[in-house]
Amino acid sequence: MSRDFVYTCGTMQKNRLVIVGAGPIGLEAAVKAVSQGFDVTVLERGDIGDAIQRWKHVPLFTPFGMNSSTVGRSLIADQQPPALDDLLHGGQFCERYLRPLANSTALSGCVLTQHEVVAVSRRAFGKSDRIGQPGRADQPFRILVRTNDGERIFDADVLLDCSGFTSRHHFVGAGGMPCVGEQLLLTDSDYGIPNVAGAEGDRYRGRHSLVIGSGYSAATSVCLLADLAGDDAATKITWITRGNCDKPLRQVIDDPLPMRAELTDRANRLAVGDDPIVDWRPGLHVDEIEQTESGFAVKLFTNPESGEGRVERIFCDHIIANPGYRPNTDPFRELQIHRCYATDGPIKLAAHLLGESSNDCLQQTSTGCELLQNPEPNFYILGAASYGRDSRFLMQIGLQQVDQVFEHFASTNGANA
């Protein structure tokens, strides 16, 4: 692909484009940026697709065709990419698509793994200089990066935050803050979906696990544990959710994604059915976690508004905390970004999403470059990070966002025109 095209702003060449994160959306943006002649660097704190690798044993409920682009697939055509309707596990998606894409000739030399972005500013402008003015673009972005060999500075004219939303988990404590004991007793590994069908099976077999959360991750954890339990009555699962509904998950009507429909249906049946494996306890808030000899005692309370105001303790061997995720906004705090106070997403997109009533992520569509712009010129938040704490994001939305931003660049002959 040609890298000859360089757009200009005044007399300065402005073609250095840095992308934070080598997930599906960061890599897609890199492909598009290279094709438009930008000088592209992708900075990834871990390995390619690092966030998805953490749930590599979990099947995606969107088919490969929805998670990849025509141009991406064409770049790895000689490596037998998956079929469009293949339903891959997270790990397979990384191995069969993201990694080959990152290693493709088009992105040769662009992707730097083990490069964590820790802070970003404008070179000589502080956060409160030239408030909301396009002139901030006169100073390039200055990016502090931590590598295995120490720290380095990168400069960029255009910066795309594609760092996803799984960098930080929510807390299980009531109201979303950590409950007493949570930060002392739980580790990062307690917040994922355990690979009970693989390496972690022995840890959970014959034990009592407490699953906390009401999203698809919690549903997946419960179903995987139920599979592990089989007929073994010693393996127990208690599932607690904050909401006081008749089922833990809301079924999408006429769900076009069969895998998601199946997961929702199975998790709900395990919760409300007669099957003794899962004890579902709705309407409970976590107050405190204490260590016991064999595991944990978790103190819970019901919402006082429900009239009961009951308090109880559950004793368990393991806690599987699946309260959801939020983006890490810290590296970008010296930039002028207007975020939503409810979701942490960029305000224009967040306001648009909050106005939408559908709970179905498939019904969300990317909504145009205008909604992705914010006061900091030449800075865009794309992919899962753009949704902040809103969990309705799907990869296909991020792929559309990338198209829209690069169409804007192409039509204006530059990011900041």
Ligand SMILES: Cc1cc2nc3c(=O)[nH]c(=O)nc-3n(C[C@H](O)[C@H](O)[C@H](O)COP(=O)(O)OP(=O)(O)OC[C@H]3O[C@@H](n4cnc5c(N)ncnc54)[C@H](O)[C@@H]3O)c2cc1C
């Ligand atoms: C269990 C589970 C199942 C899911 N199933 C589906 C599904 O079926 N279909 C679907 O569309 N979506 C699904 N999702 C959502 C999916 O994760 C996202 O759609 C997708 O990964 C978002 O891509 P992204 O590139 O925006 O972010 P990510 O995939 O999160 O990639 C972000 C990258 O940025 C890197 N990074 C973060 N911070 C920094 C930093 N400071 N410096 C450098 N690098 C950094 C991360 O290491 C990561 O590699 C699922 C999510 C989970 C948790």
